[in-house]
Amino acid sequence: MAFEIGMPVAPPSVSVREDALGRLAGLATPAGAFGGLGELSVWVAATQGVCPPLPVERVRAVIFAGDHGVSDHGVSAYPKQVTPAMVRTFVAGRAGVSALARQHRVALRVLDIGVDDDLTGVDPAVQEFKIRRSSGAIHLEDALTPEETLRALEVGATVAAQEISAGAQLLISGDMGIGNTTPAAALIAASLGLPAAEVTGRGTGVDDTALVHKQELIQQALDRVGDRCNDPLDTLTALGSADLAAAVGFMVGAARAGTPVLLDGLISVACALIADRLAPGAVDWFAAGHRSPEPAQSLALDKLGLSPILDLGMRLGEGSGAVAAVPLVRSASLLLSEVALLADLDLG
């Protein structure tokens, strides 16, 4: 699958959006009474191109797993051996997102894109799209070669096409990778022109000393890359990783195919920001599943103009915040068809 850079994405239906706004205003409720749920119903209708929209039944999530060179440099509370252990936990259906996905009938797939482990004994399909073992330590070197970046983007777009062929009405990208909040925060800082001090968070829960160190490392990475940040592809090559690039490709592929994406936390929103830079207008196909406590996630959501559905202080990653929000998207998809119109009320 050839990956097109810079070409705008066709937007969701403007006329259906107008129809949905009209129908929402005509429901047998006070104007605006559904709040954010009503706004979400309009988005769902516009992305489907039909009002009232169809129920959003088939939701599919893909976890893009990978390791990061920075995890050898004291930026995480956990060792990188946790990454392959968690891949095995996803396969076993025992992770946090596994429980949520089962509850909500969300198809869950995990792909090793850049894990620093051979995952011996794990279903080989998990490694089908592997790009490399770990990505580079971004404060010292580029995360990827330009060729690897393109290949990872293509992998992500291919996976999106597969999931859409399998019937997905809504896609979610999840993440797993010790150290991955460091490249994600760097991608956001680079895209927004912000210093490391404004984007660095505690990730899995580092202490004050490690937080300062993490911030220094992110600033070092930003300083190393300099003006290359002006180009989104260079930014991804220099500051991202194979797993993040695949998630970006997944989002761009979904948007180009007209399939909406529900974003998760910091990693997912960092990828969405790059996706919208690579494919202008892609953001119109994205909704925000939740707000994470990571400062960079909120900064990126603001830049993208997205309001999160949930704000529960979740910071697990894995796609868990988005999967937890799926019932609300489904609720939104039902309102416009199932709720009576004010004109239908018998006021005696």
Next chain:
Amino acid sequence: MAFEIGMPVAPPSVSVREDALGRLAGLATPAGAFGGLGELSVWVAATQGVCPPLPVERVRAVIFAGDHGVSDHGVSAYPKQVTPAMVRTFVAGRAGVSALARQHRVALRVLDIGVDDDLTGVDPAVQEFKIRRSSGAIHLEDALTPEETLRALEVGATVAAQEISAGAQLLISGDMGIGNTTPAAALIAASLGLPAAEVTGRGTGVDDTALVHKQELIQQALDRVGDRCNDPLDTLTALGSADLAAAVGFMVGAARAGTPVLLDGLISVACALIADRLAPGAVDWFAAGHRSPEPAQSLALDKLGLSPILDLGMRLGEGSGAVAAVPLVRSASLLLSEVALLADLDLG
């Protein structure tokens, strides 16, 4: 059912709460990564008295409907004829909360406690517990007689007992009644010792002029009642309504029976505040489903020490915000049993 006033409520299990906190901390996730969802899982376990808790499958919601004398005095954007029309819409399964309840398999029951209409042709079971036609206009007279207040409280407790007998693991009280944000705001102002200016909101969406009028009317009601606000039963008699008193009794009955309640918006939280005054400790059996844009709702939540699950700007009432939050309570009930422990991970 005799309704006991002032007797403290036995709390959820303290030892199970400790067990649940310990198990949550041992999950294969960073500490605190589930955020509010993790706190909710601990509450669910404590209310059930077992860790890990059972899945919360059987949720039952009751809408207590009633009219309010104040609706004849310009406090709402809608005429009171909407109340019986909406009761019929609930019966037909076409209201906002109907769609959400179907989606989440929440049993939904509507009861006319004080509607100013005979509801001719509607299933007589809906009127089985009717107290009166409309409650008094609170700025001019008491909403209820003391005998009606007690009867409404007993009705609510009886209904809670019925729903628990039907298998409810979690209860929700919903509301319907044009004008009901006025008595609800007055109950909160009276309970918190605040002036009308701090509690008055737009309800179904009144304009600036009506908002000022609504605030004056609430202040007039508070001034009329004076020191009687120090007694929760007097407060309910003077400033409440039959439907609100029934909802209070429902919550107290649930708490005394050890069945948790998920609160909805302004009306529900106002009733919870009175319930906790009548039955100290009842609040420990309550969780907050959502934050409403009504200022008094947030003030009451703060007083009760509750953090809402959703914050979507919903202001529909009907129990809709609580029903929309049910999947999150169910998610919370699954985490402690379905997610692997950190000790189970194979770190190679």
